[in-house]
Amino acid sequence: MIKAVLFDLDGTLLDRDETFRRFLYSQATRFSHLVSASQVDAYVQQAMAIDRHGCELRRAVFDQLASRLGFDTAAGAELHKDFEDRFPEECVPFPGAAAVVDNLIDQGLMTGLITNGWEGVQRRKVAKLPFLSRFEVALVSGEEGVRKPDPEIFQRALERLELKPREAVFVGDNPETDIAGCRTVGMWAVWKETAYMVAPTEVDGVIGELHELLPLVEELQEKAGTSVGGNAV
Numbered sequence: 001m002i003k004a005v006l007f008d009l010d011g012t013l014l015d016r017d018e019t020f021r022r023f024l025y026s027q028a029t030r031f032s033h034l035v036s037a038s039q040v041d042a043y044v045q046q047a048m049a050i051d052r053h054g055c056e057l058r059r060a061v062f063d064q065l066a067s068r069l070g071f072d073t074a075a076g077a078e079l080h081k082d083f084e085d086r087f088p089e090e091c092v093p094f095p096g097a098a099a100v101v102d103n104l105i106d107q108g109l110m111t112g113l114i115t116n117g118w119e120g121v122q123r124r125k126v127a128k129l130p131f132l133s134r135f136e137v138a139l140v141s142g143e144e145g146v147r148k149p150d151p152e153i154f155q156r157a158l159e160r161l162e163l164k165p166r167e168a169v170f171v172g173d174n175p176e177t178d179i180a181g182c183r184t185v186g187m188w189a190v191w192k193e194t195a196y197m198v199a200p201t202e203v204d205g206v207i208g209e210l211h212e213l214l215p216l217v218e219e220l221q222e223k224a225g226t227s228v229g230g231n232a233v
Helices: 016-030 037-051 058-068 075-090 097-106 119-128 130-134 151-161 175-185 210-226
Strands: 004-007 110-115 137-140 168-172 188-192 205-207
Touching (some): 016 037, 016 075, 037 058, 058 075, 075 119, 097 210, 119 137, 137 151, 151 168
Parallel strands (some): 004 168, 110 137, 188 205
């Protein structure tokens, strides 16, 4: 029986690209002494390209951006500090995220979060999304000292919820860190389809939008009732 649904944060519950886009426009306004009004769109486009949907290291993003745009050598550090200070303020959840979480909880399921990242930023993102306050657990790699896809961080979440792996579903957008990671410990794996990621070859379910998770969890619940172990493909 499935008793809990756990989520990744960036790219799954949080629209990370849109959040970063909004942050960059607000940053350009704050740094108008560097970025003229006519350069704002180019500034945002360049930064988004370097960022690669959050795959590039944050400091490297702003160092490269400053270099490409001809800013002085100190500008990259200033822009990066501004990112650490301000980025969580722009958080944009995916449509329906709060409703899906509320629905799962109303059904009697536990919910939780496992996210990679620096705790100073990730915890502030969580605080900006009020529906996440209903989660029973929220593990941040920077606090745990271990990152997805290491099975240890998934195992810790299960232990804190006092669950066996097949009693929990994990939902994430990254085939390597999220899907492969949770499957290693035996959890049900649901991939939130993402255009710039290669689809995982082994997964228990796929959703395009978060609202599709609700009927899928019901389907997995039926499978869990007849499962004798192992993961579906």
